[in-house]
Amino acid sequence: MPEPVGGIVLCGGKSQRMGESKANLSWGNRSLLDHVCALLGPVVAPIVVVASPDQDLPPLAPTVEVVRDPSPFEGPLLGMMVGLASLPDSVPLVFVTACDAPLLRPDLVAFLAGCLGQTQAAVPRVSGRSCPLTALYRRSVLGELRAAFAAGERRPTRFVDGIDTTFVDEDALRIVDATLDGFRSCNTPEELESLRRRARELGVR
Numbered sequence: 001m002p003e004p005v006g007g008i009v010l011c012g013g014k015s016q017r018m019g020e021s022k023a024n025l026s027w028g029n030r031s032l033l034d035h036v037c038a039l040l041g042p043v044v045a046p047i048v049v050v051a052s053p054d055q056d057l058p059p060l061a062p063t064v065e066v067v068r069d070p071s072p073f074e075g076p077l078l079g080m081m082v083g084l085a086s087l088p089d090s091v092p093l094v095f096v097t098a099c100d101a102p103l104l105r106p107d108l109v110a111f112l113a114g115c116l117g118q119t120q121a122a123v124p125r126v127s128g129r130s131c132p133l134t135a136l137y138r139r140s141v142l143g144e145l146r147a148a149f150a151a152g153e154r155r156p157t158r159f160v161d162g163i164d165t166t167f168v169d170e171d172a173l174r175i176v177d178a179t180l181d182g183f184r185s186c187n188t189p190e191e192l193e194s195l196r197r198r199a200r201e202l203g204v205r
Contacts, residue, residue, distance in 0.1 A: 005109055006091035007044035008083035009036055010076050010133065011099040012052035012069050017187045022100045023051070024058050025192060028205050031058035033099040043106045044095050048086050050079040075154045076133055077145065084142045094137050101134060102195055103181040103204070111176045112136035112168065120144075121165040124173050126183045132156035134183055 011023040011033050018025070023033035030038070037047055037060060047064045051057055052072040060066070067086045069078055080096055087094060093116070095109045112122040113136055123135040133156055141163060148159050173180060181202070186192040199205065 002113065003092050004090065005044045005093040005095055005113060006087045007040045007047040008080065008094055008096045009033065009047065009049045009099055010079040012050055012055060012079055014073055018189065021055065027102050032102060034058055034060055035102055036097065036099050036104060037061060037064050039104055039106050043109045048083045050083045076156055077149050077154055077159060081142065081145050081149060084139055084145065087139060092139055094139050096133060096135055096137060098133050098185065100185045101182065103184060103199060105177045105182040107176040108182060109136065115166055115168050117166060119164045119166045121160055121163060123160050123165050123167055124183065125167045125169050126180055130157050130160060130167060131183055132160045
C-alpha cells in the first residue's frame with residue numbers, strides 16, 4: 001500500500017523580478033497559488049502553504065493550511081523546515097513545490113514516490129540542474145534540514161547534495177511529463193505570459 005504523501009507549497013519569496021507577489025497573480029479564474037494547490041489536492045493531503053510573516057494571501061480552499069515563516073525572506077530551506085514541522089507524523093512523505101509552477105503535473109508525485117526507494121529524497125534533474133523545489137522528501141529529513149540551516153546553508157541544491165538523494169533524470173521524467181513544462185517557473189511577467197500561452201497551446205487550465 002502506498003505511503004501517504006503531504007504537500008508543501010512555498011510562496012514567501014520577495015518576487016522582486018515579478019514586481020508583485022506571485023501568490024496573488026491570476027491564472028484563469030483563480031490565483032496562481034490557489035491553482036497550484038488545486039492541482040495537488042487530488043494527490044496529496046494535507047497541503048500546507050508556507051508564507052512570509054505578513055504576506056497577504058488570496059482565498060484558498062478550507063482544506064489548505066497556511067503557516068508562516070518565523071522571519072521574512074530567509075529562503076526556501078526555512079520554508080521547507082516550517083512546512084515539514086507543521087505536518088503530522090502520520091505523513092511520512094512530502095512533496096515540495098512553489099506557487100509559480102502552474103503547469104506542474106500531479107502524476108509526478110506518485111512517480112517520484114516510486115523512484116524514492118530507501119533514500120531520503122527523490123529530486124528531478126532537468127537540463128543538468130537539480131530541482132529540489134519540485135521534489136519528494138521523507139519527512140524524516142527535518143533533522144538534517146534543521147542542522148544544515150543552523151550551519152548557515154541556504155541553498156536547496158547544496159542541501160539535497162548532502163543527504164541520501166535519488167536524482168531522477170529527464171528521460172525518466174518524460175514518462176509523466178513529456179514536455180517537462182511542469183518544471184518551468186515564472187520569475188518575471190514575461191515568463192508568466194509565456195506559461196499562459198503554453199497552457200493555451202496544451203489546452204490546460
